[in-house]
Amino acid sequence: MKETAPYAIAITMGDPAGIGPEIICRALAEMSPEERDGTLLVGDPAIYRRAAALIGASLDFAALEEVYAGDSRIAVAEVPAEAEIADGRISAAGGDLAFRCVKRAVELVQTGRAWVIVTAPLNKAALHAAGHHYDGHTGMLAALTGAPSSFMLLASETLSTLHVSTHVSLREAIERVTEARIAATVAVGHQHLESMGIPQPRIAVAGLNPHCGEGGIFGDEDERIIAPAVRELRERGFEVQGPISADTVFYRASRGEFDLVVAQYHDQGHIPVKLIAFDTTVNVSLGLPIQRTSVDHGTAYDIAWQGRADATNLGAAIAYARRLAAGSES
Known part of the structure; x- marks a missing residue:
């Protein structure tokens, strides 16, 4: 068994019916041996082996407990599928496996086996079909860690946004615009940017109404x-x-005047960031007792298990996670 420092990152496979396993294997194939040595996967090894074979990647996986120091195999914290999962389809089995992978990853970080979680995409309908009624990864992680609240940061080199509210109706989003929530959002964004090396972050708060209400x-x-x-x-x-x-x-902000924009609701912040940096935007959860990054796209069932998925966005999420992990180790 590998008795070394914690893994830098633990990657969850997401919904196995989607593109998660494939893009994870593509990202692994592009890593250096040193980067692979610091990477722990969470999920079903058989699914990872199938994905590696699909893209023609020479990757060797082994159970976490079997990997030793200097081992070239990729460690997997095993979370087995408990039922057959059809490719490219919403299913309770897929949603349940995605949930159990995230839960296991949280346990790994909480027990000191890994520094940062990187999540591949899951499907909210599949998650709900399995009886896990969360609004997505962010709400799930808040519940699993006992955090009173969490915040969604979309980070890119050109534009970054932090949201006062995310996965709620527009009507409810307006009700969540409060002085306390805005203050908390700015404070957590300021703290995060400082931890990333920006000493005095310049933050802009977007208005809610057209022309700020005129x-x-x-x-x-x-x-x-x-x-x-x-x-x-x-x-x-x-x-x-x-x-x-x-x-x-x-x-x-995209011209460099601000380091961060606080958006008042989901689409207000998501649309400009995805327009400017769709392939490289990273979803980062703030306000939690653990650190987590994610891709900023979905399961792409329509192209899943066809060998066509692009791992660029996952690569950006992994790179951001490594920066977070380096800060945790120092």
């Missing part, structure tokens, strides 16, 4: 809630501006 003509939330929250944050020493109209703030 003096109350299009809604009063910007003046009544967001502006007071920003004033208080500035008094606390944060370098933050807002509310800034959403039709200009993302452009200004």
Whole structure:
């Protein structure tokens, strides 16, 4: 058994009916031996072997407990499939395996076997079909770790956004725009950027309504809630501006004026980031007692198990996770 420092990252396979296993094997095939040595997989080894064969990658997998120091095999924390899972289809079996992989990865980090979790995509309908009623990875991780709340960061070299709310209806998202939530979002974003080497992060808070309400003509939330929250944050020493109209703030940030934009709801932040950096945007969970990055795309059932999936986005998520892991080790 390998008795060394914790693995830098633990990668979960996501929904096995989707492209997760394939893109994981593609990413592994592109890694150096040193990077592979610091990588732990979570899932069913048989599924990983099938995916490796699909793409023609010479990868050798072994159970975590069997891998020794200097072993060239890739360690897998085994989470077996408990039923047959059809390729490219939503199923309770696939959703359940995806959930159990994430749960196992959390345990590995909590017990010191790994530093950072990287998640391949799962399907929310499959997750719910299996009886795991979460809004996605972020809410699941919050529940598994006992965190009172969590925040979704979409990080790219050009534009990064952090969200006041994510997977809720637009009506509920508006109700979640509160001074307390905005303050918490800015604070956790500031802390994360500092940990990534930005000493005084410049943060912009997007407005909620068109033109920030235009003096109350299009809604009063910007003046009544967001502006007071920003004033208080500035008094606390944060370098933050807002509310800034959403039709200009993302452009200004992409030009280098801000390090981070706090978006008020899911699509407000997701659309500009995916438009600018669809293939390289990394989903990062903040506010949790563990660290996690993820791809920013779905299971792509339509091309799953056809040898066509692109691992570029997973590669970006792994690279970001390695940066987090390096900070954890120091």
